[in-house]
Amino acid sequence: xxxKDDLEDLETAEDFLRFLGVTYEQRVVNVNRLHILxxxxxxxxxxxxxEGLDDEGMAARYGAHLQRAYQxxxxxxxxxxxxxxxxxxxxxxxxxxxxxxDSLLPT
Numbered sequence: 001x002x003x004k005d006d007l008e009d010l011e012t013a014e015d016f017l018r019f020l021g022v023t024y025e026q027r028v029v030n031v032n033r034l035h036i037l038x039x040x041x042x043x044x045x046x047x048x049x050x051e052g053l054d055d056e057g058m059a060a061r062y063g064a065h066l067q068r069a070y071q072x073x074x075x076x077x078x079x080x081x082x083x084x085x086x087x088x089x090x091x092x093x094x095x096x097x098x099x100x101x102d103s104l105l106p107t
Contacts, residue, residue: 003055007062013037020063022070032073039069 010016013033017024029036043065044050050061 003058003062016040016066017070020059020066022063022067024070025074028070028074032077036066036069036073039072040066043069 006019010019013029013036014024014026016022016037017029044062047061047065050058053061
């Protein structure tokens with residue numbers, strides 16, 4: 001079987017993390033599993049250097065992207081990272097509501 005064939009058998013965030021050799025804490029995955037997988041997908045989609053890699057090279061590249069995606073949520077959280085559109089929309093709404101303090105002071 002090829003690397004891509006093996007990937008098709010993976011179902012959970014933990015499956016991907018174990019398969020790609022990323023050490024993880026279960027509590028981080030429990031809270032952020034979908035965010036980690038979405039960020040992993042985003043990093044893979046942005047990687048233009050995957051073509052022509054053999055299985056070993058591809059596994060290394062996938063592992064690096066998953067490690068980076070996982071680490072994003074070890075040091076931050078889903079709301080701050082704005083992984084999904086709902087978080088991006090909420091951040092935009094909050095920015096639209098921002099009123100600078102000096103605009104409230106009499107001139």
